[in-house]
Amino acid sequence: MPARNDAAPLPIRLRDYAxxxxxVVQAELDFELGIDASEVGARLHLARDPAQDAPLRxxxxxxxxxxxxxxxxxxxxxxxxxxDGVLEVDGARDGSVLETRVRVRPAENTALEGLYLSGSRExxxxxxxCEAEGFRRITFFPDRPDVLARFTVTLRADRARFPVLLAGGxxxxxxxxxxxRHWARFVDPHPKPSxxxxxxxxxxxxxxxxxxxxxxxxxxxxxxxxxDAIGRCxxxxxxxxxxxxxxxxxxxxxxxxxxxxVVATHDFNMGAMENKGLNIFNAKYLLADPDTTTDDEYRAVxxxxxxxxxxxxxxxxxxxxxxxxxxxxxxxxxxxEQQFSARMNSPALKRIEDVALLRRAQFPxxxxxxxxxxxxxxxxEINNFYTATVYEKGAELVRMLAGxxxxxxxxxxxDLYFARHDGRAATLEDFLAALGEANGLDLSPxxxxxxxxxxxxxxxxxxxxxxxxxxxxxxxxxxxxxxxxPDKRPLPIPVKLALFDRAGRMLPLRxxxQTxxxxxERVVVLAQAEQDFVFRGVDAPPVPSLLRGFSAPVIxxxxxxxxxxxxxxxxxxxxFNRWEAGQQLALRAYAALxxxxxxxxxxxxxxxxxxxxxxxxxxxxxxxxxxxPPGEIELAEREREVDPARIHxxxxxLQRRLAAALGxxxxxRHHRKLAADAGAQPDAxxxxxxxxxxxxxxxxxxxxxAAALPLAQRQYESAAGMTDRLAxxxxxxxxxxxxxxxxxxxxxxxxxxxxxxxDKWFAxxxxxPGEPALARVRAxxxxxxxxxxxxxxxxxxxxxxxxxxxxxxxxADGAGYRLLAERLAQLDALNPQVAARLATAFNGWQRLExxxxxxxxxxxxxxxxxxxxxxxxxxxxxxxxP
Ligand code: PHE
Ligand code: ZN
Numbered sequence: 089m090p091a092r093n094d095a096a097p098l099p100i101r102l103r104d105y106a107x108x109x110x111x112v113v114q115a116e117l118d119f120e121l122g123i124d125a126s127e128v129g130a131r132l133h134l135a136r137d138p139a140q141d142a143p144l145r146x147x148x149x150x151x152x153x154x155x156x157x158x159x160x161x162x163x164x165x166x167x168x169x170x171x172d173g174v175l176e177v178d179g180a181r182d183g184s185v186l187e188t189r190v191r192v193r194p195a196e197n198t199a200l201e202g203l204y205l206s207g208s209r210e211x212x213x214x215x216x217x218c219e220a221e222g223f224r225r226i227t228f229f230p231d232r233p234d235v236l237a238r239f240t241v242t243l244r245a246d247r248a249r250f251p252v253l254l255a256g257g258x259x260x261x262x263x264x265x266x267x268x269r270h271w272a273r274f275v276d277p278h279p280k281p282s283x284x285x286x287x288x289x290x291x292x293x294x295x296x297x298x299x300x301x302x303x304x305x306x307x308x309x310x311x312x313x314x315x316d317a318i319g320r321c322x323x324x325x326x327x328x329x330x331x332x333x334x335x336x337x338x339x340x341x342x343x344x345x346x347x348x349x350v351v352a353t354h355d356f357n358m359g360a361m362e363n364k365g366l367n368i369f370n371a372k373y374l375l376a377d378p379d380t381t382t383d384d385e386y387r388a389v390x391x392x393x394x395x396x397x398x399x400x401x402x403x404x405x406x407x408x409x410x411x412x413x414x415x416x417x418x419x420x421x422x423x424x425e426q427q428f429s430a431r432m433n434s435p436a437l438k439r440i441e442d443v444a445l446l447r448r449a450q451f452p453x454x455x456x457x458x459x460x461x462x463x464x465x466x467x468x469e470i471n472n473f474y475t476a477t478v479y480e481k482g483a484e485l486v487r488m489l490a491g492x493x494x495x496x497x498x499x500x501x502x503d504l505y506f507a508r509h510d511g512r513a514a515t516l517e518d519f520l521a522a523l524g525e526a527n528g529l530d531l532s533p534x535x536x537x538x539x540x541x542x543x544x545x546x547x548x549x550x551x552x553x554x555x556x557x558x559x560x561x562x563x564x565x566x567x568x569x570x571x572x573x574p575d576k577r578p579l580p581i582p583v584k585l586a587l588f589d590r591a592g593r594m595l596p597l598r599x600x601x602q603t604x605x606x607x608x609e610r611v612v613v614l615a616q617a618e619q620d621f622v623f624r625g626v627d628a629p630p631v632p633s634l635l636r637g638f639s640a641p642v643i644x645x646x647x648x649x650x651x652x653x654x655x656x657x658x659x660x661x662x663x664f665n666r667w668e669a670g671q672q673l674a675l676r677a678y679a680a681l682x683x684x685x686x687x688x689x690x691x692x693x694x695x696x697x698x699x700x701x702x703x704x705x706x707x708x709x710x711x712x713x714x715x716x717p718p719g720e721i722e723l724a725e726r727e728r729e730v731d732p733a734r735i736h737x738x739x740x741x742l743q744r745r746l747a748a749a750l751g752x753x754x755x756x757r758h759h760r761k762l763a764a765d766a767g768a769q770p771d772a773x774x775x776x777x778x779x780x781x782x783x784x785x786x787x788x789x790x791x792x793x794a795a796a797l798p799l800a801q802r803q804y805e806s807a808a809g810m811t812d813r814l815a816x817x818x819x820x821x822x823x824x825x826x827x828x829x830x831x832x833x834x835x836x837x838x839x840x841x842x843x844x845x846x847d848k849w850f851a852x853x854x855x856x857p858g859e860p861a862l863a864r865v866r867a868x869x870x871x872x873x874x875x876x877x878x879x880x881x882x883x884x885x886x887x888x889x890x891x892x893x894x895x896x897x898x899x900a901d902g903a904g905y906r907l908l909a910e911r912l913a914q915l916d917a918l919n920p921q922v923a924a925r926l927a928t929a930f931n932g933w934q935r936l937e938x939x940x941x942x943x944x945x946x947x948x949x950x951x952x953x954x955x956x957x958x959x960x961x962x963x964x965x966x967x968x969x970p
Contacts, residue, residue: 132228257274452932548644701758902940
């Protein structure tokens with residue numbers, strides 16, 4: 089008896105939270121696994137909240153109920169009802185045991201939520217995805233994160249078809265069954281919410297390593313994949329070990345089971361999942377070798393492996409009371425991953441990468457119709473809230489708190505948080521209380537950051553008084569309205585700053601009313617709408633370096649003179665702010681090109697970078713980032729009316745000017761020098777050289793295609809690894825070079841068997857700028873390797889086009905919008921989660937110039953009128969088209 093709940097009309101609200109009337113203390117699950125049909129038996133040991141008097145209600149979606157019994161006696165039909173995603177059972181008492189048996193259909197599950205098949209019927213394997221509400225597609229359960237149960241899981245299946253049987257927890261026996269079948273049992277000693285349940289069954293290979301935790305536990309680490317990819321799991325295993333050590337050393341957190349399994353799948357809606365003891369990964373974030381993996385992807389693998397591992401404490405041992413608290417685990421875990429990655433690689437580069445991501449993904453979200461607070465107040469479909477705001481802005485909020493407390497204070501606070509809430513479900517208030525109490529501080533003013541959407545604008549004005557030898561810094565804040573939040577409050581904004589003299593030296597800082605020893609860097613907190621900060625003993629007008637390390641997720645507006653930015657670019661020891669000064673100069677140069685007349689700004693930017701170009705002391709990766717102006721999405725954020733074609737053309741022109749200033753010969757020479765060591769090792773120094781090599785080649789291609797394209801072809805042919813190969817291919821393809829066709833064919837032939845490499849082949853073509861992109865996307869949709877059923881493939885082609893190629897997608901004739909709207913309707917019938925995410929490419933359409941705006945509106949209206957949209961897609965379209 090299938091039941092669906094797609095049309096749930098009302099939003100779910102944070103303020104309506106009530107504790108669960110019924111809990112599950114212990115869950116015993118029995119699986120008879122099969123590809124077409126699997127049967128799930130559940131014995132749930134129930135506990136009733138004596139303070140509440142509600143009937144027993146369990147969540148269940150698309151379950152075929154085969155049997156039901158209460159306290160050992162089968163329940164007659166009149167004693168239970170199953171409708172609209174809820175099973176209601178009469179007669180349950182505190183201590184009752186409810187038994188159900190259901191059938192589910194893995195092979196028909198295209199939503200990739202619940203129990204599903206990855207790969208083909210013949211060779212694929214079975215796996216589960218439960219966060220946020222997938223467990224209810226496996227069995228009846230109070231599927232909410234504040235119900236924590238002990239799980240015992242028994243798996244049974246045909247041995248030849250499913251030789252490997254895995255579930256979360258510790259192994260607790262395995263054996264043979266008649267008829268070529270076998271079984272395996274797992275017991276998880278740690279109570280957990282249902283969203284952390286997982287199983288995997290099929291033909292998989294593994295690599296293993298023994299690990300001993302700092303507190304002495306012997307742990308078997310295993311990474312599993314299908315046979316063809318097992319040689320590409322080594323890097324992830326090393327990353328896992330580094331992450332485990334780091335969490336022991338940095339936060340005193342030890343792993344807590346005898347085994348830790350990680351499994352790769354090519355069919356996954358998201359990046360990866362932290363199921364207790366059995367992490368499941370999108371293969372894109374697990375498999376790595378130099379021939380198929382770019383340097384950026386290597387870093388992503390290390391980061392995601394660490395992220396999922398860190399969840400074992402921030403998420404699993406201490407979980408979320410409800411899904412409004414999602415950032416409690418995600419913001420905190422992203423922050424922990426950022427700290428780890430900074431430690432493993434270059435801290436400045438990591439910060440630049442993360443802030444660039446924030447600006448490209450989160451700021452636009454915060455500025456458009458999908459804006460929501462880090463802790464949303466309501467939702468219709470929780471899967472739509474795994475957003476850049478909850479993750480990336482959430483991590484920035486934790487960073488502000490950590491900065492406020494200092495390293496030792498933050499550690500004290502985290503220790504208290506973990507100790508106090510271990511084995512329980514917590515809230516963001518609990519988190520702030522623990523951090524504050526451990527340090528004798530009231531951090532509750534920071535709660536406002538979690539409740540208020542929108543990116544604050546921070547303005548800074550400085551005034552030097554020669555007679556008084558003071559420098560007065562006036563800071564002011566303003567947050568623009570967002571949907572449902574017209575009026576904004578001031579937030580506590582920590583501004584880390586330094587003052588430079590005109591020779592580029594940092595000045596000692598003596599803040600008014602402060603007696604302690606002067607240092608050259610400090611944090612001031614702007615708590616009101618506007619405040620003055622007076623520095624004493626300042627002889628001449630200084631150059632302020634503000635928001636160092638990006639100390640708060642705000643947009644800083646400060647009218648620097650160009651020579652002041654040039655001074656920071658040349659001298660600021662804060663690597664992030666150094667890059668930021670370069671970005672500010674680039675923005676001015678861009679504006680000058682756009683508005684005409686400002687030659688000096690363009691020349692100033694080019695000259696500043698030309699002066700750094702041969703600086704041997706500069707990290708090549710930082711130089712590469714300095715040579716990259718803000719991206720098209722970031723540029724669009726600064727316009728009142730957006731014309732993506734014009735933005736693309738202007739940004740290209742800006743880069744052409746930079747390339748011309750550097751000079752073709754100098755670029756070629758540099759490329760040759762960097763090409764001389766053409767290895768493919770993923771160490772930081774080699775990565776940095778390849779990053780610069782790519783940037784130099786891209787600049788040269790803009791300046792002198794006749795010289796650059798043959799060079800790109802040679803680089804393509806001789807590349808030792810994917811980073812150099814893909815960089816060269818991208819240059820050929822984006823310039824529509826005659827050599828591109830051959831290179832694409834060679835790439836396709838070389839990587840025909842590897843879905844992840846093939847995704848890059850689709851993505852690089854979807855990003856051809858401007859008019860030609862659409863026809864290419866249409867042609868690629870007809871490629872036999874394209875399918876709407878695989879999320880990675882969809883993201884590679886349609887995601888790269890709609891979200892990663894503004895000038896290609898935003899056509900004045902609206903054909904890009906129509907294509908996307910049509911595909912969304914088709915995709916939605918298969919996989920609502922992926923469809924809803926892809927639809928966010930329409931974010932910001934209201935700020936397009938009038939012709940495109942009207943085209944986008946019509947495409948969205950046609951989609952909205954489609955009728956049978958999922959709750960996921962309907963919610964997004966509803967926000968986009970209010
Ligand atoms: N919780 C996962 C993470 O680490 C993300 C995820 C959410 C994965 C929902 C699958 C489904 O961030
Ligand atoms: Zn996470």
